Amino acid sequence: MSVDDIDFSDADAVFDLLWRTVTKKVDYGSPGSDPTTFPDGPIDWNEVRQILNKVSDESIQKTISEMARKDNNITAFSKPTYTILHAICARQPPSDVIDTVLHYNTTIITETDDYQMIPLHWACNSRSSLRVVQSLLHADETEHKTTTTTKGSTYGYTPLHDACYYNAPMEVIRYLMENGPANQINEFENYLGETAWDYLSEERKQSLFSNVKESNPTAYDSGGVNDSDSKGSDHLGYELYAKALVNHVLTVQKQGDEPICVGLYAPWGAGKSFLWNLIQQEFKTKNTEKIDEREEKKE
Numbered sequence: 574m575s576v577d578d579i580d581f582s583d584a585d586a587v588f589d590l591l592w593r594t595v596t597k598k599v600d601y602g603s604p605g606s607d608p609t610t611f612p613d614g615p616i617d618w619n620e621v622r623q624i625l626n627k628v629s630d631e632s633i634q635k636t637i638s639e640m641a642r643k644d645n646n647i648t649a650f651s652k653p654t655y656t657i658l659h660a661i662c663a664r665q666p667p668s669d670v671i672d673t674v675l676h677y678n679t680t681i682i683t684e685t686d687d688y689q690m691i692p693l694h695w696a697c698n699s700r701s702s703l704r705v706v707q708s709l710l711h712a713d714e715t716e717h718k719t720t721t722t723t724k725g726s727t728y729g730y731t732p733l734h735d736a737c738y739y740n741a742p743m744e745v746i747r748y749l750m751e752n753g754p755a756n757q758i759n760e761f762e763n764y765l766g767e768t769a770w771d772y773l774s775e776e777r778k779q780s781l782f783s784n785v786k787e788s789n790p791t792a793y794d795s796g797g798v799n800d801s802d803s804k805g806s807d808h809l810g811y812e813l814y815a816k817a818l819v820n821h822v823l824t825v826q827k828q829g830d831e832p833i834c835v836g837l838y839a840p841w842g843a844g845k846s847f848l849w850n851l852i853q854q855e856f857k858t859k860n861t862e863k864i865d866e867r868e869e870k871k872e
Contacts, residue, residue: 576620581627584636588657591624592642595660600648601698601739609665609699612648618667625673638678641686655686655695662695668704675712682712683721690726697736703744710752722753729763737772743780746773759817770817807851811844815851819859 579586598613628634643654647663658674658681675682685691693709710721723731730738733749737758750758759770773781818835825833837845 576623576627582630582633584633584640587624587628587633588637588640588642591621591637591657592660594620594624595657595664596644596646597664598646598648599664599699611664616664618670621661621670622673625670625677628677634677638674638681639684651688653686653688653690655690656681656684656692658682658684658692659686659690659695662692662701662705662709663699665699665701666696666705668702668708671705671708675708679712682709683724685724688727689724690730691721691724691732693721693724693732694726694730694735697732697741697745697749698739700739700741701745703742703748706745706748722749723757723761725761725763729761731757731761731769733757733769734761734763734767734772737769737777740777743777746777747781756813756816758813759820768820807847811848812851812855815848815855818852819855823859 576590579590581587595616597611597616600610600612602608602610628637638656638658641654641656643652644660644663645652647653653659658671661670661674681692683691693706696705696709722733725731733746733753735741736746736749754760757769759768762768770778822833822835825831837848839845
């Protein structure tokens with residue numbers, strides 16, 4: 574059955590055609606390395622657009638957006654049951670297709686599948702573009718973006734976990750970090766106790782670090798970072814690295830008595846003193862938390 578053969582006032586028929594057009598087999602490949610591929614050929618997004626644009630009745634649009642079905646063509650994941658927006662996000666969609674579906678119904682951005690994953694999870698899994706992620710985060714201004722960016726799946730994976738795990742574009746990772754709570758990259762743990770930071774390659778970690786200077790040019794001047802500001806504002810976003818380092822050291826400490834040595838190497842004026850101060854503060858914070866936990870247990 575094609576676009577010309579169906580009754581667009583029949584929500585079931587439209588959904589069935591849309592589903593069959595969108596859910597071609599997709600393989601995410603090896604996390605962090607191989608690109609997303611479509612073994613049976615690419616999706617005809619023009620046909621998807623045609624179907625979506627032919628539905629003019631708002632009640633039909635809403636009904637279609639809320640219908641769910643099991644997707645048997647996700648080759649790198651357990652077969653989920655989810656909405657058409659989930660299915661589209663799972664296949665590197667063009668941003669205008671996302672915008673059209675969201676025009677049908679903006680509330681579906683927080684709809685979960687049977688693994689408690691929202692469409693944003695699937696967009697990050699499939700290495701979708703920054704524009705797609707932006708559409709999903711800004712679809713409904715009444716929704717709280719922080720809640721969306723930190724939504725954990727059944728196994729505790731946030732969209733940022735998935736973006737790092739599946740090697741999403743770096744601009745997507747940075748955008749999720751900017752639009753979520755501070756330090757979410759190294760504070761939200763999945764069921765394995767792993768953070769999004771743990772899934773980044775060393776090269777990508779370095780890329781994030783290098784981006785600090787690019788995204789904060791006013792924080793750098795010819796004289797570098799003054800030591801007098803070592804207890805002031807974190808202009809360079811170094812708290813992220815202080816927390817990550819402290820968490821790593823404490824994790825190694827838990828695993829045994831193996832010694833660990835850390836070196837800070839950077840040109841003069843890059844903020845070594847400031848970062849060292851943040852590291853010390855973070856260790857004090859962690860120690861205070863442990864003392865509080867012990868006091869609570871005594872009570």
